Amino acid sequence: MTVYILRRLWQMIPTMLGVIILIFFLFNWVGGDPAYILAGKISSPEIIANIRRQLGTDQPYYVQLWIFIKQVITFNFGVSWSTGESVAQVILTRIGPSLTILIPLTILQTLISVALALVVAVKRGTLTDRVVMIACTVGMSISILVYIILFQYWFAYKWSIFPVQGWGDNLGINLFHYSLLPILIMLVVSIAPCLRLYRTFILDEIHQDYVRTARAKGVGEQRILWVHVLRNAAIPIITDVMSNLPTLLVSAFLIENFFGIPGIGREVILAVERSDFPVIKAVTVYVAFATMIFNLLTDLLYSAVDPRVQLK
Amino acid sequence: MSTLSTTPASLAHTASVRSHSLWALAWRRLRADRVAMLSLAVVVAFLIMLLLSATGVIAKHWNDDVGVNYAPPTLIGPDTEDDVAASQAAAAKDTTPIDYYGVTDPLAADMTAIHTELAKSSVEKTRVRQTTLPFGADKWGRDIIQKTIKGSETSITVGLVAALLSVILGTLLGAVSGYFGGWIDDALNWFYSIFTSIPYLLLILAVAAVLQQKGILSIVLILSLTGWTGTYRLIRAEYMKHKAREYVLAADAIGASHMRKMFVHIFPNVSHVALVQMSLMVVNFIKSEVILSFLGFGVPIGVVSWGSMLNEAKNELILGHWWQMMAASVAMAVLVTAFSLFTDALRDALDPKLKS
Numbered sequence: 001m002t003v004y005i006l007r008r009l010w011q012m013i014p015t016m017l018g019v020i021i022l023i024f025f026l027f028n029w030v031g032g033d034p035a036y037i038l039a040g041k042i043s044s045p046e047i048i049a050n051i052r053r054q055l056g057t058d059q060p061y062y063v064q065l066w067i068f069i070k071q072v073i074t075f076n077f078g079v080s081w082s083t084g085e086s087v088a089q090v091i092l093t094r095i096g097p098s099l100t101i102l103i104p105l106t107i108l109q110t111l112i113s114v115a116l117a118l119v120v121a122v123k124r125g126t127l128t129d130r131v132v133m134i135a136c137t138v139g140m141s142i143s144i145l146v147y148i149i150l151f152q153y154w155f156a157y158k159w160s161i162f163p164v165q166g167w168g169d170n171l172g173i174n175l176f177h178y179s180l181l182p183i184l185i186m187l188v189v190s191i192a193p194c195l196r197l198y199r200t201f202i203l204d205e206i207h208q209d210y211v212r213t214a215r216a217k218g219v220g221e222q223r224i225l226w227v228h229v230l231r232n233a234a235i236p237i238i239t240d241v242m243s244n245l246p247t248l249l250v251s252a253f254l255i256e257n258f259f260g261i262p263g264i265g266r267e268v269i270l271a272v273e274r275s276d277f278p279v280i281k282a283v284t285v286y287v288a289f290a291t292m293i294f295n296l297l298t299d300l301l302y303s304a305v306d307p308r309v310q311l312k
Numbered sequence: 313m314s315t316l317s318t319t320p321a322s323l324a325h326t327a328s329v330r331s332h333s334l335w336a337l338a339w340r341r342l343r344a345d346r347v348a349m350l351s352l353a354v355v356v357a358f359l360i361m362l363l364l365s366a367t368g369v370i371a372k373h374w375n376d377d378v379g380v381n382y383a384p385p386t387l388i389g390p391d392t393e394d395d396v397a398a399s400q401a402a403a404a405k406d407t408t409p410i411d412y413y414g415v416t417d418p419l420a421a422d423m424t425a426i427h428t429e430l431a432k433s434s435v436e437k438t439r440v441r442q443t444t445l446p447f448g449a450d451k452w453g454r455d456i457i458q459k460t461i462k463g464s465e466t467s468i469t470v471g472l473v474a475a476l477l478s479v480i481l482g483t484l485l486g487a488v489s490g491y492f493g494g495w496i497d498d499a500l501n502w503f504y505s506i507f508t509s510i511p512y513l514l515l516i517l518a519v520a521a522v523l524q525q526k527g528i529l530s531i532v533l534i535l536s537l538t539g540w541t542g543t544y545r546l547i548r549a550e551y552m553k554h555k556a557r558e559y560v561l562a563a564d565a566i567g568a569s570h571m572r573k574m575f576v577h578i579f580p581n582v583s584h585v586a587l588v589q590m591s592l593m594v595v596n597f598i599k600s601e602v603i604l605s606f607l608g609f610g611v612p613i614g615v616v617s618w619g620s621m622l623n624e625a626k627n628e629l630i631l632g633h634w635w636q637m638m639a640a641s642v643a644m645a646v647l648v649t650a651f652s653l654f655t656d657a658l659r660d661a662l663d664p665k666l667k668s
Contacts, residue, residue: 018506023518031522137656141595141648143602145622146641153629247511254603268514269607272521284518288509 004311005296012292019288024068027277033057037275038081068281077282082274087282090267097167098263100174101255102248105183109190110241116191117198118225121206133199136192144189148258151185165260182255194240201236205229234305242298246291250283334584334662341661348657354650358468365465374458374616379442379449382633390443448635450624459616460639466617468647470532470601475593477536482543483586487574489544490551500544507541516600520609531610535597543589550582584662591655595648602644618644 027034035051036043052058056067071077077087116132123129156164162181168174205211206229214224253265260266264283271279302309332340342348365371384390417423447456489500507515515538523530554560555578563577598618604610605619618640625637 014502015505015509018502019509022506022510026518026522137652138645138649141652142641142645143599143618143622145602145606145619145626146637146645149622149626149629149637157630247513250511250514250517253513257607268517272517272609275521275524277521280518280521284510284514287511287514291509291511 001311005300008296008299012296015292016289019285020069020072021065023281023284024065027281028057028061028064028068031277034081034277072285077278080271080276080279082271082276087278090279091264091282091286094262094264094267097174097261098249098252098256098265100171101179101182101186101252101261101263102245104175104179105186105190106241106245106248108183109187109194110237112187113191113194113198114230114237116195117202118230120195121199121202122225124203124206133196136196139188139192140196144254147185147189148254151181151188152258155181155184165258167261178259178261182252182259182261186252186255197240198233198237201233202229205232208232231305235302235309238301238305239298242294242301243291245294246287249290250287338584338658338661342657345657345661347653348661351650351653351657354646355654358464358647358650361461362465362468365461366469371458371461371465374454374462376455377441377449377453378455379445379453381449381451381453382628382631383441383443383445383449383453384633385448385635386444386446388444447639448633450636451628456636456639459621459636460643463616463618463621463640464643464647466528466611466615467598467601467619467644470528470535470611470617471594471598474532474535474539474597474601475590477532478539478593478597479543479586479590481536482540482589483547483579485540486544486547487551487579490548491555491570491574491578493552497548500548504541504544507538512538513600513603516604517609520604526610526612528611528615531601531604534604535600539593539597543586543593546585546589547582550585551578554578554581588655588659588662591651591658595651595655598644598648 033052034055035048035057038051038055039047049058056064059067075088079086080090083090120129120132152164156162162184163178166178168178210232211224211228214228215221219228250265250268252263253269255261256263256266257269264287267279268283270276271283299311303311342352361370441453445455445457447460449455450459485500485503489497510518516534519534519538523534551574560573560577563573568577601610601617602619602622605617606623608623610619611617621636621640625634625640628634629637
């Protein structure tokens with residue numbers, strides 16, 4: 001096990017290096033000279049040269065790349081170009097609000113979609129199944145923007161059931177007051193695709209021999225479904241949930257933007273608007289790293305769920 | 313060549329001896345599917361609308377202010393007298409002379425020159441602006457129906473072109489990688505793992521941050537350069553499978569070049585994978601374009617797309633002007649639903665093995 005984990009970590013290094021080079025290429029080569037952005041409208045050659053020296057962009061490319069690698073390893077990206085806050089500080093303070101939304105969301109979304117998928121899969125081919133599937137397809141084709149705008153307008157602005165937007169200092173208020181509507185919207189948006197996907201995973205299992213065997217020996221239908229089938233369908237479901245986690249961190253940006261939640265996603269949007277390159281670079285590199293770690297965790301979870309899986 | 317994937321049994325019960333190509337068989341299966349044909353009709357209708365609008369036959373004058381600001385849909389009827397009176401009062405207020413506190417206006421001469429110039433040239437000013445339009449008007453009094461048609465043109469074009477480019481890129485890389493294997497495969501796989509370890513939207517935003525100029529071309533490039541990974545993986549697997557088949561060995565024996573084997577012999581047999589990927593991509597890219605344009609990183613000012621319409625509509629909704637929001641959302645939902653249903657049917661028709 002330890003050997004397996006160490007080897008997987010070792011294999012991450014080339015990919016991580018690739019991510020760093022890609023980001024470096026994008027921001028240092030395609031992006032042009034950042035000194036002109038930083039110096040603003042009124043600048044002189046001395047100011048530009050000074051900024052270049054501070055950023056290290058007057059150095060050859062390999063030296064700059066090495067500076068960037070050192071920044072990634074030491075978690076020291078300097079300060080944000082627009083607010084002057086340290087980038088490490090920005091990331092650390094924005095992660096909390098993001099997780100306040102994402103953890104309950106992921107748990108609820110998985111539980112609800114798995115339960116619905118099991119129910120729908122049993123009724124395969126019936127009218128219920130077809131209606132649910134068509135509703136999912138139609139629901140998925142409406143833009144997430146429309147859901148957010150309409151839900152915020154009706155539930156918060158018109159009917160005042162939820163706050164329109166805002167964020168507090170303590171976890172209780174954030175979780176049970178401000179997060180409710182964002183989580184509800186994300187659930188509405190994310191359940192349709194999950195349900196469709198999990199239904200096919202469960203349909204793959206429901207006609208297997210072991211289900212027939214369980215029925216033959218007199219196991220109840222409910223137990224077959226929730227214990228036998230679910231345990232076998234768990235592997236693809238876990239893969240889907242785990243691989244979506246780092247993506248969710250960023251794709252929640254629309255929700256965070258609309259509801260004024262100071263999370264990672266909103267920070268990325270702000271950074272793109274202000275051309276705040278250090279923040280975007282740092283978030284991209286660390287989210288990529290998180291994705292790789294989550295892939296490893298997924299594989300480790302496999303062996304916990306399915307004893308047949310051998311980690312080699 | 314492409315009849316390889318049809319079984320003798322399926323050929324036997326057709327009356328003619330002539331062998332049917334994969335595409336003919338798929339088309340026959342597709343035609344039997346009512347949902348597929350209906351959604352295909354919707355997609356084709358949108359494409360015809362796109363062509364007409366791109367060639368200027370319809371919605372050419374979408375930018376004209378034919379109605380009053382926020383003119384409501386005809387069904388609802390014009391704004392009440394109070395609203396009209398209020399807006400007239402507001403307009404009247406604008407023309408009251410400004411107190412300059414004894415300072416002469418330095419721009420007065422220029423302004424009168426501009427005004428006389430405008431009065432000479434603006435014939436359009438005399439046109440009566442309608443109080444209602446079939447589906448309402450936006451902030452500047454532009455007809456929502458024409459604006460939606462123009463917005464659909466932009467969004468669908470971006471989706472189609474970006475999907476085509478990303479599928480071409482994914483297919484080329486996947487073909488090279490799967491066909492040659494070895495170090496080329498390792499290198500491209502490394503590339504693939506880099507692109508997949510960065511979440512798609514984050515990569516799009518990072519590229520949008522770097523490419524400072526906005527425009528249709530840059531949004532197409534952003535989407536296609538970040539969206540090739542799915543196609544790459546599938547096409548690579550197909551090429552690895554096909555490269556050892558007899559027909560490729562036979563082509564090798566008669567001295568076909570690598571390029572010929574890859575694109576003349578193997579590609580027709582895996583092209584259905586590329587087609588299904590492309591139609592999946594179109595839907596994804598339309599959704600991404602809408603989000604990017606909504607955030608202001610997408611289409612430039614002066615170009616209308618579903619995303620920029622939703623962006624305007626967000627603020628109009630609070631004022632009670634729901635029609636632009638409704639038009640953009642419904643147009644998008646109808647097209648994307650039809651396209652997704654058609655893609656599902658296309659996949660089933662091209663790969664009947666999956667359905668069982």
